[in-house]
Amino acid sequence: MGEFVIAGGRPLTGSLQVQGAKNSVLPILAATILHSGTSVLHNCPHLRDVDASIRILRHLGCRAEWERDSLVVDTAGMQCCEIPDHLMREMRSSVIFLGAILARCGRADLSMPGGCELGPRPIDLHLSALRQLGARIEEGGGRLRCEAGELRGREITLSIPSVGATENAILAACGSEGTTVLMNAAREPEILDLQRFLAGMGCAVQGAGTSTVTIQGRSPTHDSEHTIMPDRIVAATYLAAVAAAGGEVELRQVDYRHLATVTGALHEAGCQVHSTGDAVLLRSSGNLHSIRPVRTAPYPGFPTDAQAVLMAALLRSRGATVFVENIFENRYRHVDELIRMGADIRVEGRVAVVCGVDRLQGAQVRATDLRGGAALVVAALSAQGESRVSCIHHIQRGYEDIARDLRMLGAEIREQ
Ligand code: EPZ
Numbered sequence: 001m002g003e004f005v006i007a008g009g010r011p012l013t014g015s016l017q018v019q020g021a022k023n024s025v026l027p028i029l030a031a032t033i034l035h036s037g038t039s040v041l042h043n044c045p046h047l048r049d050v051d052a053s054i055r056i057l058r059h060l061g062c063r064a065e066w067e068r069d070s071l072v073v074d075t076a077g078m079q080c081c082e083i084p085d086h087l088m089r090e091m092r093s094s095v096i097f098l099g100a101i102l103a104r105c106g107r108a109d110l111s112m113p114g115g116c117e118l119g120p121r122p123i124d125l126h127l128s129a130l131r132q133l134g135a136r137i138e139e140g141g142g143r144l145r146c147e148a149g150e151l152r153g154r155e156i157t158l159s160i161p162s163v164g165a166t167e168n169a170i171l172a173a174c175g176s177e178g179t180t181v182l183m184n185a186a187r188e189p190e191i192l193d194l195q196r197f198l199a200g201m202g203c204a205v206q207g208a209g210t211s212t213v214t215i216q217g218r219s220p221t222h223d224s225e226h227t228i229m230p231d232r233i234v235a236a237t238y239l240a241a242v243a244a245a246g247g248e249v250e251l252r253q254v255d256y257r258h259l260a261t262v263t264g265a266l267h268e269a270g271c272q273v274h275s276t277g278d279a280v281l282l283r284s285s286g287n288l289h290s291i292r293p294v295r296t297a298p299y300p301g302f303p304t305d306a307q308a309v310l311m312a313a314l315l316r317s318r319g320a321t322v323f324v325e326n327i328f329e330n331r332y333r334h335v336d337e338l339i340r341m342g343a344d345i346r347v348e349g350r351v352a353v354v355c356g357v358d359r360l361q362g363a364q365v366r367a368t369d370l371r372g373g374a375a376l377v378v379a380a381l382s383a384q385g386e387s388r389v390s391c392i393h394h395i396q397r398g399y400e401d402i403a404r405d406l407r408m409l410g411a412e413i414r415e416q
Contacts, residue, residue, distance in 0.1 A: 001392070003388050003390040003392060003416060004387075004388070004389040004392055004413055004414070005388055005413070005414050006362070006377065006387045006389065006411070006412065006413045007386050008380050009383065009385070011246040011247035012246070012249060012409040015249070016238070016405055016408045017230075018230045018231055018251055019043075019230070019234055020043040020230065021228055021230060021231035022398045023188070024190040024231075025044055025047075025053075026050070026053055026091075027167040027194050028193070028197045028226065028228065030053070030096045030100045030167075031171055031198060033057075033060070033101060033104050034100055034103055034203065035201050035202070035221035035222070035223070035224075036075055036076050036078070037074065037075065037221070038074045038076075039072075039075075039197075039201065039225070039226065040070055040073075041072075041073065041225075041227075042225065042227040042228065043227045043230075044066075044228055046069075046400050047396070047400060048393065049091050052090040055087055057075070061080050062074060062077060062078050078104065081101050081108050082109035082110065085111040088113050089111070091397075095110070096168060097110070098146065099169065099170070099171035100171040100172075100175075102148040103151065103175020104175060106148045106149060107147050109143065109144070117370075117372075117394075118329070118330055118369060123164070125162045126165045126168045127144075129168065129169035129182075133148075133152065133153070133156070133180065134150065134152050135147070136149075148172075150177060151173075151176035151217070152178055153173055153215065154180060154181075156169060156181070156183065158182070160298075161185060161186040161211070161298045162186060163186040163191065163298075166191055170195075170215055174205070174218075175217060176217035176218070178216075179215070179217070180214070180217065181212065181214050182212065182213040182214075183212055186298060187211060187299050189229065191209065192208045194208065195208035200224040200225070201222065202221040203215070203219050230253055230254045231398075232255070233305040233398070234398070235251050235254045235259055235280065236259060236309060237371075237378065237402075238406070239259070240309040240312060240378050241313075241377070241406060242409065243284045243286075243313045244284075244313040244315070244316070244381060244382035245382045245411075246284050246382075247283075247409070247410070248283045249281070250279055250281050251279060251282075253278050254278065254279065254280050256276075256279075256280050260300070261300070261306075262303070265294060265302070266282065269290075271283065271288070286316075287316075287318075288317040288318075288356075289356075290314065290354075290356060293324060294310060294323045294324070295326060296324065296325050297326055297327070304327035307325055307331060308331070308334045308371045308375035309375045310323075311335075311338070311345070312378035315338060315343045315357065315360055316356055316357060316359065316382060319355075320353055320355045321354045322353050322354075323351065323352040323353075325351075326350065332352050333369060333372050334368060334369075334371075334372030337365040337368065337376055338379055340365055341363045341365065342357055343357060343379070359384055360382060360383035360384065361384055361385055362383045362384060363383075363387055364388045364390070365380075366391050367390065367394040368391070370397050372394075373389065374399065374402065376389045377389060377406070381411055381413075
């Protein structure tokens with residue numbers, strides 16, 4: 001298990017292009033199953049979670065090969081509709097394959113996806129939506145045995161705007177007879193990117209990005225190409241790093257609208273933020289101040305995935321900032337590690353209060369999960385002295401090469 005060695009306390013300056021979005025490419029890789037042929041995905045990030053998805057596709061009988069930053073997936077050879085436990089457990093979001101396999105094969109046999117570091121990750125909304133489309137799903141022995149016979153479109157309302165349940169329902173509806181109207185759908189930009197991919201393949205999906213998505217099932221599909229959207233959470237991470245350490249950064253080819261709540265918070269904390277057509281510029285003195293309470297919420301609210309990195313950016317700010325984590329039960333596991341660097345944070349249930357300190361001290365810390373690990377890197381960049389961040393495999397699930405990217409901004413960070 002590698003670790004990052006970081007020498008903090010120096011400003012960051014430079015320009016970089018943000019990788020393709022993990023939370024877009026993962027559902028899109030599942031969606032390739034809907035077409036018996038070839039899908040070419042450009043700007044595909046090289047991530048541990050993408051590798052896990054490729055292993056699942058190959059187990060199902062598909063071909064998936066890298067051509068530099070493009071992934072060529074050919075599902076014509078698919079002849080299997082079950083995913084074994086060891087592959088399901090590699091990645092929490094592997095349940096996203098369920099809807100697509102049902103749509104393609106009429107049946108699916110998966111093991112229950114594991115929980116994860118963020119707490120229990122229920123899939124009741126996924127299963128409810130698929131059952132409403134006509135799937136018969138037996139849960140038992142840690143497995144999901146699904147028979148779909150013939151899926152039929154209908155109106156479905158999600159009790160909460162779950163991102164994964166929205167995506168699973170859309171993919172299953174693409175293989176259903178008739179029209180499906182999905183109400184209270186999640187509105188994350190990654191769902192709009194999924195819709196763009198599906199439309200490019202011939203599927204008839206409309207309304208993604210709003211609360212109501214309409215799918216005309218059984219459209220003829222064809223080979224297609226798609227460019228994965230930029231990763232807004234990776235962008236938020238790098239903005240938080242420069243906000244914390246001080247300096248100036250230009251992030252190219254990001255959609256500033258997807259970052260509005262994050263750039264709004266950083267601006268309120270004292271950073272200068274400018275957005276052009278496809279770039280975001282941020283300048284920071286490194287001396288920030290506290291901001292109004294940060295409440296995570298479904299898009300377009302403040303993203304839960306950016307909570308940890310914004311917290312890391314505010315550790316040395318003047319005053320106190322309240323965080324309320326409304327999406328996941330256990331998303332403050334990075335707090336104890338930040339306290340080892342000298343941060344003053346108190347957690348009570350879903351609420352964390354960050355009281356700014358004058359300085360942070362480099363320390364040996366351990367990544368507990370993907371975004372919590374990224375927060376440790378952000379904090380280490382603004383700490384005095386050397387930090388070592390271990391268990392970086394968590395971070396590599398979602399960041400193609402965070403050390404390479406930050407070195408392009410002048411950071412002293414290496415992997416060993
Ligand atoms: C997606 O997870 C993202 N993952 C997460 O990003 C992100 O934090 C989350 O959406 C919220 O934006 C991917 O896209 C691969 P949800 P997902 O279903 O789909 C509850 C990262 O760091 N829920 O919107 O699993 C659930 O427990 C990752 O990149 C149910 O109760 O999130 C949570 O409290 C972490 N029943 C809330 O809904 C269900 O059937 C939102 O979860 C499904 C979800």
